[in-house]
Amino acid sequence: MTDTREFDLTVFGATGFVGRLVAEYLLDAAPPDARIALAGRSAAKLALVKEGLGPRAADWTLVVADVGDPTALACLAARTRAVVTTVGPYLRYGMPLVRACAEAGTHYADLTGEPLFVREAADRWHDTAVATGAKIVNSCGYDSIPSDLSVYRLYRRTVEDDTGELTDVTLVASFKGGVSGGTVDSARAMMEAVAEDGSKSQVLADPYALSVDRDREPEARGLSDQAFGRASGIDPSLDGWVGTFVMAGHNTRIVRRSNGLLGWAYGKNFRYREVMSVGSSPLAPVAAAATTAGIVAGIGALALLSRAKLGRRVLDRVLPAPGTGPSEKSRRTGWFTMKTVAHTSSGAKYLATFAAEGDPGYQATAVMLGETGLALAFDELPEIAGVLTPAAAAGEALTERLRAAGMTIAVERA
Incomplete structure (x- = not known):
């Protein structure tokens, strides 16, 4: 330019x-x-x-x-x-x-x-x-730079080390911060769009919906964004429990789009998912299960209420308003850490870390x-x-x- x-x-x-x-x-x-x-x-x-x-x-x-x-x-x-x-x-x-x-x-x-x-x-x-x-x-x-750049840096490292293509990659998110009114309003906008045009639900259901060429992607089997289990099941170096990460549905599609935009440089069999850490306390398994169930139920309720004028009025009363946010003190005390475990076609394994201080959403x-x-x-x-x-x-x-x-x-x- x-x-x-x-x-x-x-x-x-x-x-x-x-x-x-x-x-x-x-x-x-x-x-x-x-x-x-x-x-x-x-x-x-x-x-x-x-x-x-x-x-x-x-x-x-x-x-x-x-x-x-x-x-x-x-x-x-x-x-x-x-x-x-x-x-x-x-x-x-x-x-x-x-x-x-x-x-x-x-x-x-x-x-x-x-x-x-x-x-x-x-x-x-x-x-x-x-x-x-x-x-x-x-x-x-926060949607979706930590996810996107973590996998990009993993790819660049495998090129430097000549260790083959990325295969199975999982990001584990930990964070402290609030949910913004804008994020909630975006979810509502999508549910309302689906209510008006049911065919749009196919985009939300397809893990490769943002791909530049859907026919070149691997099968979607095993790519569910819903999660519940021990973090050690992802990698022995990880502690505690993991549950469903509410932002995985979008982040994973962005990362997969990057692979296509870069000529499938990450790998022809690149498989990616995201989960959320809920800690290692005795109540962590309950929290992991509740998180997963709560996200599914919350999305269902949002979709249902978004279909009718009365339901949208209810949402207006109970959800945070767009354009609002936490105090400066709350913003500064937030943080996030993303740990991404990656395997390659040669059997190599890598760990990427993306972390920062400050409320992730603000x-x-x-x-x-x-x-x-x-x-x-x-x-x-x-x-x-x-x-x-x-x-x-x-x-x-x-x-x-x-x-x-x-x-x-x-x-x-x-």
């Missing part, structure tokens, strides 16, 4: 909770001469956000644009090298910006955890983005989205374009950026 754009990076949704966190992060993380814009639908709210950021944001520009105004979005996309967006649920509000960026050749990053959105974005705008050179990068927060996610935007705006990246994953778009650059930001990303041979 030639350097004729007015801005290097635009934060779209800057008046929302996570959008403000991203803007705050960029105050220190962006180069001093970076040309930053804050975008949203309310000029008054954008002005308040800029004022709250202090004098270091004095030169940042405010851009008014609404997802319902295609002309404004096209103008926004044409003015900037890259956009990061926190405006979700993306199924409801995200596609117009994807279109604008794909058509303008503008790089884009979001926080979606919605497979239905990624599938639709790829079907509608991948070819356009390829033609213009735009990198449309989905899932650049503090750490703001860092990940912010650094993705900076990589898209400033770094020399692979020439690949289209609707992409973090690993395919910027695997090496993003790894180094997140390490420099204080996150642990490491691979060791077990």
